[in-house]
Amino acid sequence: MKTKFIFNDVEHKVNLPISDSELLNLCGEFKPSFLNEENCKVLEVENKELNKVIANKNCNLYELNILSSLIENFTIVEKEKFDAYISSVTFESVGKAINISLNLDGFDLITDFKEIQKMGEKILYNKEEKISDEEFKILKDKYLMTSRGVLTRNDIELKSFYKKDKNKMFNEKQCKVILSIENKDIPNLYLPCSQLEVECLNRELKNDYNEMYTVNLENRNLNEKIYKFLNNYANVFSINDINETTKTVIPLSSETTNHLGNVINCLKIRNLDEIEIVKNNLNEFEYIENISSIRDYGIYMLKKEENIKLTEDLEQFINIEGYGKMKKDNYSIITEKGYLKYYGCNKELEDILNRVGINIENKELKETKIYFPIEVVDSENYDLANYEIEEYFDEILEHLENNISKLNLDEKRGLMKGYCYYDTINAKVLGYSINLEVINGEVMGGANVKLNEELTEKEVEKLKDEIEGEMSDGFGEMFEQRELKTDDGNKFYVRLWNENYWVAKTEEEFIFGEKRYSIR
Known part of the structure; x- marks a missing residue:
């Protein structure tokens, strides 16, 4: 928000909000009083309605910056409500404007006046009789006529979210x-x-x-x-x-925040930088709660890998602790907070993991491929034959790569960034990208998958489901709506998924018909 103000007897023109460091540059020597004393005079602000309220008034620059930050992040609806409110109400302080901006969900704005007679009856009449003076006073508090429409109060309570406590600002929301x-x-x-x-x-x-x-x-x-x-x-x-x-x-999403909390509670983190390192590699950790001993881990692995649910009779014949020790490796720890395993090989984490006894293996990333069919249709929705798709292969591939680049995907994670479960698949699959290949004379879509560790058959099937979801509802859904204009003037649409015969296959399944997959 373009703002003109006088601060320290100097006129400034600044696009608010600005960072803390930029605020410090403005104020010179920092004093705690900078946060709450009136220290600037507003000359003009870009928001016309707000300008009517605070132009030529003294206020606190820090508060003005907070308000500007809130306004900058308004949705369209929130901005309409805020402009409507300030067009009809006088503010005694910027702090009051901040509080209103944090309470906008407590208002509804009516801007459609096509049936104004019915709306008036709804507001002012009850059973075709005029309302009492007392009822009208209640209505005045609930309905506000503004130049932008009628602002009405709903059932959400208005609160004093923003308060001052000496030099501290309290935003309860x-x-x-x-x-x-x-x-x-x-x-x-x-x-x-x-x-x-x-x-x-x-x-x-x-x-x-x-x-x-x-x-x-x-x-x-x-x-x-x-x-x-x-x-x-x-x-x-x-x-x-x-x-x-x-x-x-x-x-962060609630799933990511939970997983981050579980992981860092198992590690001996020393500072914020280490939290950032863990957060940036969070998908490579597997966490299992309710495992606080090698016996707990043995019971868990017996059920997972051997499908054995222990009973009192069975326990006397199985060395549970011995089985747990056999299955546990040097890349995992068991703590009172749960079981934690690291599948990656990022050396940034080495010091953090060594503190708790987890070793990082020097290993090369593994790769595998998963193929799936594609369709190309013209502007009249007619399918192109495979030989026709081959003729336009380079242009289709370039079209795919250009659309993927617009996503600004993480280079390491690629389309796997959208996988939201913190399980062994997320930990083992570092990431995947997609391209096109000609296999046995057929143009196929291909997911190039980078692995920290080999997948089980069940995990391969689950990864296929994930790729199908991305091709049908994620990137693929968006991509099939993007028109491809070829050099010879044709217009095509490329579909990475269809509901009739789509199936993902590993390289061996596609070429040899074998139910397995290879690791390179």
């Missing part, structure tokens, strides 16, 4: 953890927060409490496993690392 300093007269920190707020706290601790201090954490809305990890390390990690960790997990 985004707060994951409350950090406090035990027995010290220092305001709490509501995480995640800006680096400036962390800097304020660190300065207070350094200036006023040079002795040791104890950090306490209270969970508000953080994944329980991540919170448990942070709580264990609250007085080992820096306050900045604790804050940055809460930021790190916000965009």
Whole structure:
């Protein structure tokens, strides 16, 4: 949001929001008062409705930056509601505008006035009789006429999400953890927060409490496993690392956050950088809960590999611990928190894993291929014969590669990035990419799969299902809608999946008809 303001007697033109470091450059020598005192005069902002409210008013630059960040991330609907609200209500502070921006789900905006008579009757009349003065007062609180439409209140409670606590800002809606300093007269920190707020706290601790201090954490809305990890390390990690960790997990799915929490709770992590390394290689870890001893692991493996469910009678004939020791390798550990195995060979993890007794094997990645049929149709939906597809092979391949490149996929993971289960397949399959090949005179789609470890037959079948899903509902669904214009003027559409005869096959199944797959 383009903003013109006066700060330190200097006029600035800035696209807000800006980063903490850019804010520091603006303010010069940082002082805690920068976070809450009126320190700038707004001259003009790009948002016309907001400009009417705050132009030529004094405010706090840090708060103005927070508001700009919220506005920048509005959905279209949220922006319409916000503009409607501020077009009809006077704000006494930027903080009030921040609170409204965090409460927009408590409003509905009516902009369709085609049946305005019926809407008026609905609002102002009950059973064709005029409402009482008392009822009208209630309606005035629930309906707001604006230049953008009628803004109505729904059943979602409005809350004071944004509050000031000395030099700290409290956004309850985004707060994951409350950090406090035990027995010290220092305001709490509501995480995640800006680096400036962390800097304020660190300065207070350094200036006023040079002795040791104890950090306490209270969970508000953080994944329980991540919170448990942070709580264990609250007085080992820096306050900045604790804050940055809460930021790190916000965009992650619940499955990813759970898996990350399980993995880091089994490892002896020392800092945020190590959390990042683990997060970036998370798919290569297998975690199994409720295994805290070699006996537990033996029972688990007997059921998984031998399909044996133990009974009291059977237990006396089986050396369960011995079987568990035989099956466990040097790439796994058993902790009180569960079983953890690493399938990859990333040397970045070597120090982290060595601390808990996991070795990283020096190994070359394995590869295998899985083939599947393709279709090419013209603009009238007629199938091209295989010899015709071969004639346009280079152009079809280039069309495929161009569309894949637009996805900006991780080079290592490729289309496997969309696999959302943290199981042995995710751990063993480093990634896969797709291309086209001519096999025995037939043009086929091919998934080039990179493996950390050989797959079982069941895992191969599950991987085929994953590839089918990606070709039918994921990338393939999008790709078949992208028109290919050939050099000779034809227009084609390429389908990587069809519901009639699609089947994925390993190289051996496709060429030799054998039910197995090869590793290279």
